[in-house]
Amino acid sequence: MSDYKTFNHPERFIEGWYWAIPSKQLKVRQVKSVTLLGRDLALYRGEDGKTYAIDAYCPHMGAHFAEGKVEGNAIRCFFHNWKFDACGSCVDVPSLGKPLAVEVQTWPTAEKYGMVWVWTGDAPKHPLPFVPELENEECDAVFGSHFVKNCHPNVVMINAIDAQHFNTVHNLPLKIVFDYGEINENAIAFSNTTRGGENSLFIKLIRPFYKKEVTYKMCYWYGSTGTVTVGPDFFHFHIMFALRMTEGGKTEGQTILITKKRSPFGGWIFNRVVLWLTQMVGNYFAKGDTQIFQTIKFDLRTPIKEDRAIVQFIQHVEQEKSLNWRSWIPVKAR
Ligand code: FES
Ligand SMILES: [Fe+2]
Structure with a gap:
């Protein structure tokens, strides 16, 4: 390995x-x-x-x-x-x-x-995972799906920045290049403004709101919790993928659909619709990869230019403070 x-x-x-x-x-x-x-x-x-x-x-x-x-x-x-x-x-x-x-x-x-x-340590050194765009907002959140995957949370997380597969798996013929940035020393972000994709179902779905650009941003905490922000310029959907590792390096996860709180009554109904649409967006992306996560033995032996974001993600994970499973004791430096 x-x-x-x-x-x-x-x-x-x-x-x-x-x-x-x-x-x-x-x-x-x-x-x-x-x-x-x-x-x-x-x-x-x-x-x-x-x-x-x-x-x-x-x-x-x-x-x-x-x-x-x-x-x-x-x-x-x-x-x-x-x-x-x-x-x-x-x-x-x-x-x-x-x-x-x-x-x-x-x-x-x-x-x-x-x-x-x-x-998982003494005093928390970092804030809770959050959607960067909603950092200072009060939010409405509901749970999407609860799931298990037959591979490591890091591997599930990578899916969201695997540029090639948007085309091959999700039928989004987009040119995707991710810009890399740090939110804090524990969180990193990839963002992309995509163009094209005229024939894809997803783009058709958001067509009524869509002028010419689609935003796609991904933020990671601890290589294990990620937030996706996706949508046309003026309306963004936010999905958090909260993952944790289970026995044998497998994944248990929960999606959380998030939007900013809107004023009482009318806002509450509006937000139910927004969160329902967010769930639709999440489902669209979740469905194509199901089988891959059952059988993959992740090993990026032949990275190409399009895999650059994945390599950056791996480097980020490697720099963080590593703890041992079960004992939660820090891994000694080699
Ligand atoms: S008081 Fe907890 S085991 Fe005896
Ligand atoms: Fe995917």
């Missing part, structure tokens, strides 16, 4: 924010079991309405905290009722009548676009 440190590696990933569970599935005082990047966690929502992530197994005897109970912003183990606060410190051992000096590892969490995200 290849000689990459992190890219397409089945047991490594970039330190960052990863989606964990939809916000709606975690009500106040609820606790759920989530396995994220090989690590078993218990996620709960405290009485303050905030979400908390803690390593799953109780340091007393290993019971799973998802069997336990939320008290205030702390969690009490079901088995012998030891209690741990939001920082993971033991604050009560009922049979002793006092706490013990033991701790559980906790992880930063945040919510955005209807999703709970977990930061």
Whole structure:
């Protein structure tokens, strides 16, 4: 196989924010079991309405905290009722009548676009993934599809900047050249203003709004979450592909359809239509590649000029801070 440190590696990933569970599935005082990047966690929502992530197994005897109970912003183990606060410190051992000096590892969490995200390190060094164009906007977001793919998240992500395949797979006879740029040290962007494609179904679909240019922008976080912005000059659709690696270097993902919030009633209806159209756009691109992701053994042995964006993406992934699957311990520099 290849000689990459992190890219397409089945047991490594970039330190960052990863989606964990939809916000709606975690009500106040609820606790759920989530396995994220090989690590078993218990996620709960405290009485303050905030979400908390803690390593799953109780340091007393290993019971799973998802069997336990939320008290205030702390969690009490079901088995012998030891209690741990939001920082993971033991604050009560009922049979002793006092706490013990033991701790559980906790992880930063945040919510955005209807999703709970977990930061896989100490203090978060970067903002949550966002659509650059909507950075300072309040947004409406709904979930599109939830999916699994039989290949690595990096490989799924590459699809969005694989210039040649827009023509060969998606019937978009466009001349695509991606400009590369950095949003911050953890996020990169590729953008393109395309012309042509008169005969394609997608261009016909957006024909009523379409003058002569189609915008296509792609941003990546941690090589694993990407946002696509696509549309004619004056109306852009935004889709986030939130991916995470599962056992054996496979992919579990969720698409999130996003648009900026518009004023009450009329705006709400307008946004439902926009988000429905966004879903149509997403489906158009999703359907052509399904089978490829089942069987591909990614190995870019013969890159050509048109693959330049892919090579840049790989270089970006290789520069980021790499963590080991399951332990979340940094990979030592070679
Ligand atoms: S296993 Fe958690 S309190 Fe005993
Ligand atoms: Fe594709």
